[in-house]
Amino acid sequence: MKHIPVLLDAVKDAIGDMRGLRIADCTFGAGGYSRAFLDAGAHVVAFDRDPHVANDANMFQNKYGNTFRFVPETFSHIGEIDGLFDVIVFDLGISSMQIDVGERGFSFRADAPLDMRMSGKGMTAAELIAKSSVDELATILRDYGDVKKANIIARAAKEKLPQTTFELRDLVFNPNDVAPVFQALRIAVNDEFGEIQRALAAVPNKLACGGRCICVTFHSLEDRIVKNTFRDWTTPPGDARLPETCPAPFKLLKTVTPDDGELENNPRARSAHMRGVIKTC
Numbered sequence: 001m002k003h004i005p006v007l008l009d010a011v012k013d014a015i016g017d018m019r020g021l022r023i024a025d026c027t028f029g030a031g032g033y034s035r036a037f038l039d040a041g042a043h044v045v046a047f048d049r050d051p052h053v054a055n056d057a058n059m060f061q062n063k064y065g066n067t068f069r070f071v072p073e074t075f076s077h078i079g080e081i082d083g084l085f086d087v088i089v090f091d092l093g094i095s096s097m098q099i100d101v102g103e104r105g106f107s108f109r110a111d112a113p114l115d116m117r118m119s120g121k122g123m124t125a126a127e128l129i130a131k132s133s134v135d136e137l138a139t140i141l142r143d144y145g146d147v148k149k150a151n152i153i154a155r156a157a158k159e160k161l162p163q164t165t166f167e168l169r170d171l172v173f174n175p176n177d178v179a180p181v182f183q184a185l186r187i188a189v190n191d192e193f194g195e196i197q198r199a200l201a202a203v204p205n206k207l208a209c210g211g212r213c214i215c216v217t218f219h220s221l222e223d224r225i226v227k228n229t230f231r232d233w234t235t236p237p238g239d240a241r242l243p244e245t246c247p248a249p250f251k252l253l254k255t256v257t258p259d260d261g262e263l264e265n266n267p268r269a270r271s272a273h274m275r276g277v278i279k280t281c
């Protein structure tokens with residue numbers, strides 16, 4: 001299934017007139033956001049660490065020429081891009097294509113090698129299980145998936161060393177824990193929270209005055225990271241919570257969640273939140 005962009009109208013509303021703006025689309029995916037920005041007259045630098053998006057990115061390059069640049073890297077490299085951005089956007093998590101291509105190992109609904117790497121580089125989920133201790137694995141399940149009985153599942157995983165998605169699914173005895181277990185391993189394999197934290201630390205210095213940072217999150221744990229970071233940035237100057245990496249105070253934009261119409265059209269939007277801030281210098 002082609003990826004349906006989530007909360008795109010809310011993101012466009014939060015940006016306003018895009019003509020001539022320099023926008024970083026940190027999560028290119030199927031290019032739904034980038035296309036909307038480019039068609040509205042913005043210049044876009046798009047990141048994605050997934051090599052499977054290269055074809056779409058090439059098509060964008062041909063269509064939009066030098067108003068579009070693709071960076072096949074993790075978005076935590078944003079600090080290394082020259083110049084400032086008017087808008088930096090993150091549409092976090094995984095795309096429909098990543099879930100739907102069973103062989104990539106993200107889904108417990110398709111039998112496939114237990115991989116889960118967005119970039120195809122680094123340790124697979126099967127290797128992560130093999131390398132971690134029971135305690136380390138239980139911590140991953142608890143911290144990244146809120147998994148109940150994390151210790152028991154970690155012990156079972158270390159004993160059986162699952163190599164496929166179905167082998168992992170079948171050792172999780174409570175069906176309600178299967179999705180959280182897959183989510184937790186995916187977050188660990190891709191260092192998703194580390195990526196968000198490193199990228200957000202670079203954002204204040206990469207935004208022009210009046211620039212906006214907008215994040216769409218898909219579960220409470222990543223939403224909490226964004227919410228707390230934005231809260232720190234919006235503390236008054238002089239307050240100890242204002243991080244050193246934040247040279248100017250920010251103002252919060254309104255948080256938006258999908259309306260019934262969007263949810264009906266795209267059930268994958270159900271847990272989404274859009275949060276944003278404006279740099280007020």
Ligand SMILES: C[S@@+](CC[C@H](N)C(=O)[O-])C[C@H]1O[C@@H](n2cnc3c(N)ncnc32)[C@H](O)[C@@H]1O
Nearest residue numbers: 005027029030031032033048049050074075091
């Ligand atoms: C939810 S999709 C984005 C969909 C996109 N907004 C659209 O409308 O088509 C998330 C994308 O971000 C990418 N991604 C996730 N974490 C990343 C990271 N740390 N660095 C670069 N790309 C990342 C994934 O590979 C995936 O393609």
